[in-house]
Amino acid sequence: MTPTGAGPGYAADGSVVAERTEAFSSLTMRAVLPGDTVQLLLDSPDPAAITLYRERVVLSQKTSRGPSLIAIKGLGTRTRMIGRSVEQIRDCPMPEDSAERSCGDLYAVLSAPRKPDLFATLLASTSSLPEGGSQAINSRPAIPIGKSGRLADAACLDLDRVDGVVIEDLTFQDCWLAAIRALGSRRITLRRSLVIGSSYGLAARGRADRPSDDVTVEDVTWVQDTSGFDETSLTRGGPFRCRDGRTTELGCPGMMWRSIPWGVSHHGVYEHFNGALLGGSDLQGPIVFRRNKVLAAYNGVRLKASGCEDLPASGLSPASCPFNAHVWIYENLFSYVRDNPVELETWATDAHIFRNRIHNAHAWFSFDDMGGGPIYVYGNRGWFDDMPALAWSPSAPGGPPCLRRPVPKPAPEAGFDPKLDRRFDYLKVRWLPVGVEEIDATGRVDWMDPLEQSCEASVAGRVIKLALPAKGAAPDTFRYAMRGPIYVFNNSWSLRSPVTGIGAAANLRHWNNAISFCEPGRAGYEIELCKIRPEVFDAAACGREFVRADDLGRYAGAKGSVPFFDCFRWLPMDERGQDMPVLRSAFDHDVSNDGFPPAFEQLAEFERHGRMGDPGFRAPERGDFTLVRNALAATSTCLVGETADGRLACTEVPADRSFAGAVAPDGQLYEAPDSPRFKPPK
Numbered sequence: 147m148t149p150t151g152a153g154p155g156y157a158a159d160g161s162v163v164a165e166r167t168e169a170f171s172s173l174t175m176r177a178v179l180p181g182d183t184v185q186l187l188l189d190s191p192d193p194a195a196i197t198l199y200r201e202r203v204v205l206s207q208k209t210s211r212g213p214s215l216i217a218i219k220g221l222g223t224r225t226r227m228i229g230r231s232v233e234q235i236r237d238c239p240m241p242e243d244s245a246e247r248s249c250g251d252l253y254a255v256l257s258a259p260r261k262p263d264l265f266a267t268l269l270a271s272t273s274s275l276p277e278g279g280s281q282a283i284n285s286r287p288a289i290p291i292g293k294s295g296r297l298a299d300a301a302c303l304d305l306d307r308v309d310g311v312v313i314e315d316l317t318f319q320d321c322w323l324a325a326i327r328a329l330g331s332r333r334i335t336l337r338r339s340l341v342i343g344s345s346y347g348l349a350a351r352g353r354a355d356r357p358s359d360d361v362t363v364e365d366v367t368w369v370q371d372t373s374g375f376d377e378t379s380l381t382r383g384g385p386f387r388c389r390d391g392r393t394t395e396l397g398c399p400g401m402m403w404r405s406i407p408w409g410v411s412h413h414g415v416y417e418h419f420n421g422a423l424l425g426g427s428d429l430q431g432p433i434v435f436r437r438n439k440v441l442a443a444y445n446g447v448r449l450k451a452s453g454c455e456d457l458p459a460s461g462l463s464p465a466s467c468p469f470n471a472h473v474w475i476y477e478n479l480f481s482y483v484r485d486n487p488v489e490l491e492t493w494a495t496d497a498h499i500f501r502n503r504i505h506n507a508h509a510w511f512s513f514d515d516m517g518g519g520p521i522y523v524y525g526n527r528g529w530f531d532d533m534p535a536l537a538w539s540p541s542a543p544g545g546p547p548c549l550r551r552p553v554p555k556p557a558p559e560a561g562f563d564p565k566l567d568r569r570f571d572y573l574k575v576r577w578l579p580v581g582v583e584e585i586d587a588t589g590r591v592d593w594m595d596p597l598e599q600s601c602e603a604s605v606a607g608r609v610i611k612l613a614l615p616a617k618g619a620a621p622d623t624f625r626y627a628m629r630g631p632i633y634v635f636n637n638s639w640s641l642r643s644p645v646t647g648i649g650a651a652a653n654l655r656h657w658n659n660a661i662s663f664c665e666p667g668r669a670g671y672e673i674e675l676c677k678i679r680p681e682v683f684d685a686a687a688c689g690r691e692f693v694r695a696d697d698l699g700r701y702a703g704a705k706g707s708v709p710f711f712d713c714f715r716w717l718p719m720d721e722r723g724q725d726m727p728v729l730r731s732a733f734d735h736d737v738s739n740d741g742f743p744p745a746f747e748q749l750a751e752f753e754r755h756g757r758m759g760d761p762g763f764r765a766p767e768r769g770d771f772t773l774v775r776n777a778l779a780a781t782s783t784c785l786v787g788e789t790a791d792g793r794l795a796c797t798e799v800p801a802d803r804s805f806a807g808a809v810a811p812d813g814q815l816y817e818a819p820d821s822p823r824f825k826p827p828k
Contacts, residue, residue, distance in 0.1 A: 149201070209309040323421070475499045480510075501808075632654050
C-alpha cells in the first residue's frame with residue numbers, strides 16, 4: 147500500500163516492491179482478512195524520502211478463531227501516519243477573556259453523574275465505521291450524540307471489534323489524541339514503532355460483552371512532549387539530540403517537565419498530555435508492556451478497571467472484576483515522566499513490574515485506591531539528576547522554569563492564571579471559565595484546587611504512591627490491595643524523595659531494597675536539587691483531602707534530612723478514620739545510607755535487620771547501580787522466595803547467599819524467584 151494507491155511502491159533502498167499499490171484507507175482495509183500482511187511502502191524512490199500517510203484508517207469487525215493475525219507493517223521512520231494537532235481536534239481557540247465560550251457544533255450530550263475525564267471521553271466516543279455508520283461503543287460515562295462525536299476521529303488508526311492484529315515498524319506523528327484506539331478488540335500487538343506526540347500511543351477499552359485481552363506493547367519509543375528535542379533526529383533507538391545540543395539516550399526535558407505546573411497538565415489547558423503510551427480501560431490479561439522507551443511524557447502505563455468502580459470494595463474479586471490480571475511491565479526506560487511511570491487504578495492482580503529503569507519521574511508506582519493484589523515490584527533501578535518546574539539550577543535544560551501570572555478571581559477561589567488554569571470540555575465543545583474544573587447538570591461549579599495549580603505542586607514525588615480515604619467517603623468505597631500484598635523487593639534507588647507518603651503503608655512487603663538518599667557528600671549532590679520540599683511540614687495541608695490528617699508526619703532516617711516517609715502514617719484507615727491492622731506492612735533487610743525512621747523502631751514489622759550505610763552503588767547519579775568492592779548491599783541474610791501456598795517470604799540465609807538491591811555483586815541483574823509464576827509470556 148501507498149497513501150493514494152495506483153502508483154508503484156518502493157522499499158527503503160529505493161527499489162520497486164510493487165508496480166501497483168492499493169491506497170491505505172478504511173475502504174481498502176475492508177478487504178483484508180486474517181493472515182494477510184498490509185505493507186506500507188514509500189511513494190518515492192528517493193532513498194531519503196519520508197512517505198506521509200495522512201488519512202485516518204479504521205479496521206473493523208475482523209475476527210479469526212485461529213492463530214492467523216492481520217499484520218500492518220511500515221518501514222520505520224520512513225513511513226509515518228500523520229494526525230491532527232490538539233487545536234484541530236478541539237477546533238476551538240482558547241478565548242482571551244475569562245468567560246466560557248462554546249464553539250463548533252454544540253452536540254446534545256447524555257452525561258452520567260460521574261465527572262468524565264478525557265481518557266473516558268476518548269474511549270466512549272462514537273466510532274465512525276468505514277461504511278459511514280456510527281456506533282455507540284460504551285454508554286459510560288457519556289455518549290456524544292449526532293453524526294459523530296467530537297472525538298470520534300481523534301485517532302490515526304482505529305481498531306473496532308478486531309481479533310488479532312500486529313502493528314509494527316511504523317511511525318505515528320501528531321496523532322492527537324491517540325495513535326491507535328482499540329475498542330472491543332483483542333490480541334493486539336504494537337511493536338518496534340515510534341510515536342511522536344499523542345495523548346496515548348495505544349488506548350484500548352473492553353466491555354463485559356466484548357472482552358479485550360492479550361494486549362502487547364513492546365520495543366516502542368514514545369516521545370510525547372517534543373519541545374526539548376531536535377525533532378529532525380528522532381529515531382526509535384536513540385540516542386536523542388536535544389535542542390540545547392546535548393546527545394543522550396535518556397531523552398530531553400521539555401515544557402511539560404520544566405515550565406508547566408503539575409495540575410495544569412493533569413486537568414488544565416495542557417490536559418491533553420495526561421495520557422500514557424498504553425492506556426487501558428477494562429482490559430483482561432495478559433497485558434505485556436516490555437522494552438519500551440517512554441520519554442518526556444506524563445504517564446507510562448495507565449490501566450483502569452472502569453467497570454468495577456461502582457462495586458463496593460468488599461465485593462471486588464477476580465470473578466466480579468476480571469480486569470488488569472496477569473500484567474507484565476518490564477525492561478522499560480521511563481525518563482522525564484511528570485506523573486506515574488506505572489499507574490494501576492481500581493483493581494489489579496498478579497502484576498509484575500521488574501527490571502525497569504526510571505530516570506527523573508514523579509511518583510513511580512501508583513497503587514492509589516487500587517484493590518486486588520498481589521503486585522510484584524522487583525529488580526528496578528531508579529535515579530534523578532533533575533527536578534520539575536522550579537528554577538533549581540541556572541543550567542537546568544529544557545526551557546524556562548514554571549512561571550505563573552495569576553489574576554484575582556471572585557469567590558470562592560482566587561489567583562488563577564488565565565493562560566494555564568482553563569479546561570476544555572470535550573463533551574460540550576467549550577472552554578470553561580478560568581479556574582473552573584467542571585459545571586454539573588445542576589449548574590454547580592467545581593473549582594480547580596489552587597494548590598495543585600502552583601509551580602511548587604508535585605515537585606518532590608515518591609517511589610510508591612498510596613493514599614487514604616477522602617473526607618466524606620462512603621463506607622466500603624476505598625480500595626486497598628486486600629487479595630494479596632504489594633511486594634517490593636531487591637530494587638536499587640537513588641532518591642531525592644520519600645519512599646512513600648501522602649498516605650499509609652498498606653499491605654506492603656518491602657525487603658532487600660538498597661536506597662541512597664540525596665545528602666551532602668554523596669556524588670551528584672546539589673543543594674537546591676536535594677532540598678526538602680515543602681521545607682515546612684504541615685500535616686493539615688498535605689492531608690487536607692483525607693478523612694483524617696491529625697497524625698500524619700514527616701519521618702527522616704536515623705541521620706540525614708530527606709524524609710524516608712513524608713505526610714505518612716503507618717497503618718491505613720477506613721472511611722471512618724479507624725485503623726486497619728489487617729493491612730499491616732513489613733519492612734526488613736533494606737539498606738539505607740540514612741538509616742530508618744527511629745519513630746518506627748519499636749514495631750516488630752519494621753527493619754529488624756535493616757542496615758544503615760552507603761549501599762555501595764558505583765555511580766547512582768548516572769544510573770550505574772553496580773556495586774563497588776565490599777559494598778554493604780553485596781550481602782543480605784534474606785532470600786525472597788515462594789512458599790508452598792504461593793506467597794512470597796523473606797527466608798533467612800547466610801549473608802553470602804543473597805544481596806540487597808537490583809544488581810548482584812558480579813554485576814548481573816537480580817533474577818526473580820524460580821517459579822512458573824515469575825516467567826513472563828513469550
